[in-house]
Amino acid sequence: MEDDTGAAWRNLPQRPMVAPPDFWTLPEGRRARGHLMGRQYGGSGDNLRNLVPLWAIANRDVMKGVEMDVAGVIKEGGQEVKYEVLAIYDGKKSGVPKSIHIEAHGMLGLNVDCLVMNNNEPKEKVNLSVVPVAWDGEMRRVDFREMIDVDSWSSPTPVEVWLGIEEWAGGGLPGDFKEFVDLYGDGIVRGHLYVPHPCGAEPLIDFMKRGRESLRSVAHHYLGDSRSPRFDVDSVIPWGYSDWDGDQCCLVPRGKEAWDILVEFRQFGCVRLYQGCFSTFISGVLSGTAAPPGWPGSGPLWKALDRSPLV
Incomplete structure (x- = not known):
């Protein structure tokens, strides 16, 4: 394409650079x-x-x-x-x-x-944010709505609410985690894994604060256990709780932008680190192919919390 000022390839008068059409x-x-x-x-x-x-x-x-x-x-x-x-x-x-x-x-x-x-x-x-998507550890596109074929919450969390959560967390949280929580927070995954919502029955930030303090009270046991990896309690971001055996799921940072999942196995008295993004972990739980030990591999993919104010 050319415009009325001359060929697209003409040089800029000030510097020898090509200029795009128009x-x-x-x-x-x-x-x-x-x-x-x-x-x-x-x-x-x-x-x-x-x-x-x-x-x-x-x-x-x-x-x-x-x-x-x-x-x-x-x-x-x-x-x-x-x-x-x-x-x-x-x-x-x-x-x-x-x-x-x-x-x-x-x-x-x-x-x-x-x-x-x-x-x-x-x-x-x-x-x-037309269709929330994420990428798993093998660079495959993950659409949570295809994995959980039930109606999700339709209203996104207000920006200021997420900003408040991330301010407490000390920085931005992974996008795939936020997308899943927006869609399916204040719900039960696989019949036992409770995932709170920023505006749910127990607001996500309250759950995070309570979960961190609970972990802090017993962290010395895990840090002294040879089966458990080292971790900093103040960097742990709790996001889910299994009512099957009381296990707690947390985000933990790995580097500046990468995140892993830390699961606190209360019945086993140890913690385990699942490397990879949130999408990889939750996909394994949903499919039943990579659920943590002791967790049920079946049950409804997702059910809204009965007392949720989002219903």
Whole structure:
């Protein structure tokens, strides 16, 4: 495509760089050559297939922020990530996209799905959550709604509620865990595993606080047990309780962005670490193929808590 200012391949007057189609139609000083695959990932600045015209504020203040966040996860957490970017046009004969759709899904819980709006408005981005998805340890897409074929809660947890939980937890929690809890919290998995909801009968943050203090009171027994891995009680995030034998399930951080599952086996007097993301663990419980020892491998996949205020 060419515009009325000359060929798309013409050099910028200031620097020897190629310009994408219709780049020159945006105001000087407020335009940018947007990289679909960012330079952080080795994206080319000389290949037109990787360049689109963007408003500078959308490129600098929004798209770059998403790219840097994802790049940080890859660099610091050792997380394998599937990254896709799509330029969306409004049907007019213009090379300027109306938005950029970015998806990034990692094997350890990273879940980014957003639209960067290509306009001159500051920091305009739309986070999408049409179908909550996650990735298990083998990079297979996990759709919780396909695994649990029953009606889930339809209203997402208010952002400020999650922010309060994550502030107490000391940082962001894994996306696949939050998606599952939004859909199926305040319910019973496999007839025995209670998973609270942020707005449920016992709010998730109250459950987390109570569970951590309970674990703290007996942690010295586990830390002195040769069967149990070392762990920091203050970094443990309780999220589930089995009424089959009193076992408690917790998130524990592994590195900056990776998470494992710690199960407190109260009947066995030890704890066990399940490496991998939340999706891998809960998928094993749901399928019955990788349930912790002593847990039932059958029972209803999910049932809403009778006293839940979400019903």
